[in-house]
Amino acid sequence: MIHLALTTGEPAGIGPEISVKATRAFLKDNPDVTVHLLGDRQVLGCSDEPRLIVEQHATCDKVSPGELNVLNAPYVLSLLDGAVKGCQSGAYDAMVTAPIHKGIVNQSGIRFTGHTEYLAEKCGVPLVVMMLCGKPVFESSLLPEQLRVALATTHLPLHEVPKALTADLLEQTIHILHADLKNKFGIQKPLIYVTGLNPHAGESGHMGSEEVEVIEPVIQKMKSLGLQVEGPFAGDTIFSPKNLMAADAILAMYHDQGLAPFKFATFGSGVNVTLGLPIIRTSVDHGTALNMAGLGQADISSMLAALNLAKQLARNSSGTSST
Numbered sequence: 001m002i003h004l005a006l007t008t009g010e011p012a013g014i015g016p017e018i019s020v021k022a023t024r025a026f027l028k029d030n031p032d033v034t035v036h037l038l039g040d041r042q043v044l045g046c047s048d049e050p051r052l053i054v055e056q057h058a059t060c061d062k063v064s065p066g067e068l069n070v071l072n073a074p075y076v077l078s079l080l081d082g083a084v085k086g087c088q089s090g091a092y093d094a095m096v097t098a099p100i101h102k103g104i105v106n107q108s109g110i111r112f113t114g115h116t117e118y119l120a121e122k123c124g125v126p127l128v129v130m131m132l133c134g135k136p137v138f139e140s141s142l143l144p145e146q147l148r149v150a151l152a153t154t155h156l157p158l159h160e161v162p163k164a165l166t167a168d169l170l171e172q173t174i175h176i177l178h179a180d181l182k183n184k185f186g187i188q189k190p191l192i193y194v195t196g197l198n199p200h201a202g203e204s205g206h207m208g209s210e211e212v213e214v215i216e217p218v219i220q221k222m223k224s225l226g227l228q229v230e231g232p233f234a235g236d237t238i239f240s241p242k243n244l245m246a247a248d249a250i251l252a253m254y255h256d257q258g259l260a261p262f263k264f265a266t267f268g269s270g271v272n273v274t275l276g277l278p279i280i281r282t283s284v285d286h287g288t289a290l291n292m293a294g295l296g297q298a299d300i301s302s303m304l305a306a307l308n309l310a311k312q313l314a315r316n317s318s319g320t321s322s323t
Helices: 015-029 070-089 102-107 115-122 158-164 167-183 199-203 210-224 241-246 255-266 301-316
Strands: 002-007 033-039 052-056 094-097 129-134 147-151 191-195 228-233 249-252 271-275 281-284
Touching (some): 002 070, 015 033, 033 070, 070 102, 115 281, 129 167, 129 255, 147 255, 167 210, 167 249, 199 210, 199 228, 210 228, 249 255
Parallel strands (some): 094 281, 147 249, 191 249
Antiparallel strands (some): 271 281
């Protein structure tokens, strides 16, 4: 039996709704999985069901759909802490996260950049990699079954990206991406395509120097180590069907360079995966949608995809529980 932890996210958003609905739908097709919902039973509106276990975490203050309450920020983080501890102890084989609101956590006085960075700190990992996976919504034999787009930098203002993009960062990112594609996704010889930073991948240094000074030397070093890495490719052409079919993953240099085309192609089915952690973590690719909270109309597609991928990665991992 596989045990998945699902943190139900910001209680005033759609997280509780999609967590319960997606879990029930997921369990119908997956009799070998138990899902542990971390959250407040009253907010979730459910209690234990067959292979659905509510791990009770009481909210700190009242919850009103669509209305953020800064007093509940510690509650949101307690869900993440509980899931991490459970994965580390072996109680859970993977964790899935519903969306949280970064702003309200920061307003509470807790510095918070995002799930990815928070989980890295909790797991004592100096660097993790954000990768989005998803099935294209366009039916075409020219597109792969699953797109994978990883990021060299994540939640940074655009003007800070060039100085953050060092050779050391790129080397570590490619090593993490390669290792998890192999060990967690089961791709024995992954092929990674790398974007440039500047338009036209810098035009041989005429439109920016990062490609010549940083990106190209790292790619050559990775090749010398036996990794299959190609690039740098221009950001406006790397997402061609030919490239998408060839590469096992695309490594983009910054957030919107990779995720804008990815979300266009996979909207509603995307899954966020944190690579480089000693545990497995997947997540939805959308936010809290406060305007839809409490209406019962939230789309569960991304959460379903996140649950399915968490199960797949747990199966592929040597640490999967067999009890």
